[in-house]
Amino acid sequence: MKDDLQASAVSDQRLLDLGYKPEFRREMSLFGVLGISFCAIGVLTGMSSAFQTGLFSGGPLGLFWGWNICSLFMLFIALSLAEICSAYPTMGGLYFWVCKMKPDVPILGFCTGWIYSIAMVFTGTSGNLSVALYIASMAEVGTGRTLTRVEIAGIAWGINIFSGIINTVGTKAIGRMSTFNVWWTLGGTFVLVITLLVKAPAKNSAAFVFTDFENFTGWDSRGFVVLLGFLQAIYTLAGCETAAQVAEEAKRAEILAPLAVVGSIAGSWFIGLAYMLALLFSVQSIASVQATSYAIPIAQLFYDAVGPRLTIMCLVVVTLAQVMAAVTAFTASSRLFYALARDNAFPAKEKxxxxxxxxxxxxxxxxSVIIGCIISCAYIGSTIAFNAILSSAAISVMLSYLQPIIIRVFWLDSLPELGPFNLGRWSWPINFASLLFSTFICVLFVLPTAYPVNVLNMNYAIVAVGGLFVIVAINWVTWGRFSFVGPVQTFKAEKS
Structure with missing residues (x-):
């Protein structure tokens, strides 16, 4: 107890030094903070929900090598962000870091905060719809009944509201849930891997797993098709920085938060690799997965490999992990709204x-819940519009990563005081590699994924991102530039 109080006092003092009065109880341990990032990344859920993206764009070849290459560069990004997080352990995260490192250009911090907070709401909404799609798949496997879009949207509404209720309970509930998620991810991965490898009627060869190329995109360029498969890994691995959103609720946040940022990527890399290999060794027919009628394609892979009963068990494992991931996204968005309001970058400050x-x-x-419910309604009218909105979330997260990394690369004195977690002489090379990769991924995200391009398969993510930028720009011009000048101190140290 005494050690906990001392640890909290050290973190509270650092927050006071940054000009903020501590408002939250520090009740999160390393596992709690690590679990928040694990929840946000959701390696089981991200891999399962986006697996078909890589399977149809490059096949096993693209999936295996894309996962390892992207994991390495996402680790570089995590290291870059963790170094800044250690110096500025506040719940504003990316937004606050940009403000502190480039205080002379407040529009950068304002735009980063708004774009990132909206991206977190969209991410939570996407996760809640994924839960609904998993439930719809279970219903079809178990009863043969296909749920309508209205029914799926209704389930998504229910999960949105459930996420809101859990987040309203507060820090202890979220901390315990995120800690549980670490063990659920480890145990769930073990169960899925063993089930797939033991029950699959036919096992694929190592040559298939590591070298087989598949192309369902219509594009002729082998290299471009494999690169499109990289998107599956990025969809899965984004979210490591979420630990920063609960930094003001963690003991020794200047150490635990950056460790959680890096540890969540490192752990997800190896857990995801084990799960991916099990999927690749046990997939019975890629064409069957491509032609599936199930709401989520991974259900077809499970069904072909392990049969209907075990398919439902596999989907339950992934679905529960997805629920926790979606809850965590709203945890992050609500803390971001709080941080923005604290600094006069968001309206209705007191509320x-x-x-x-x-x-x-x-x-x-x-x-977050209300916006999520509204967006879920779009799924009823047009899956194309809905997918464009959610794709914009992934791009927005990567663009938000870019802001502090660009500052660290081109303004070497932007972080004058390093925290206990720092990269030393490796800082600039790692930041530079992170900058190149983030830029590359942002471009890749908006390229068309199918050929010939038509109104049905066009990648409308660029339109959604453009719309998001317009909303943020209007907010800045009409309101933000008059009220926001940077972080507002809620505590001032007395002069001696």
């Missing part, structure tokens, strides 16, 4: 900074 008796910023939580 969005209000905490209930569970220490939850409930206005931010339920704003």
């Amino acid at each position: 969005y900074m209000a905490l209930n008796r569970f220490q939850a910023p409930y206005w931010g939580v339920w704003t």
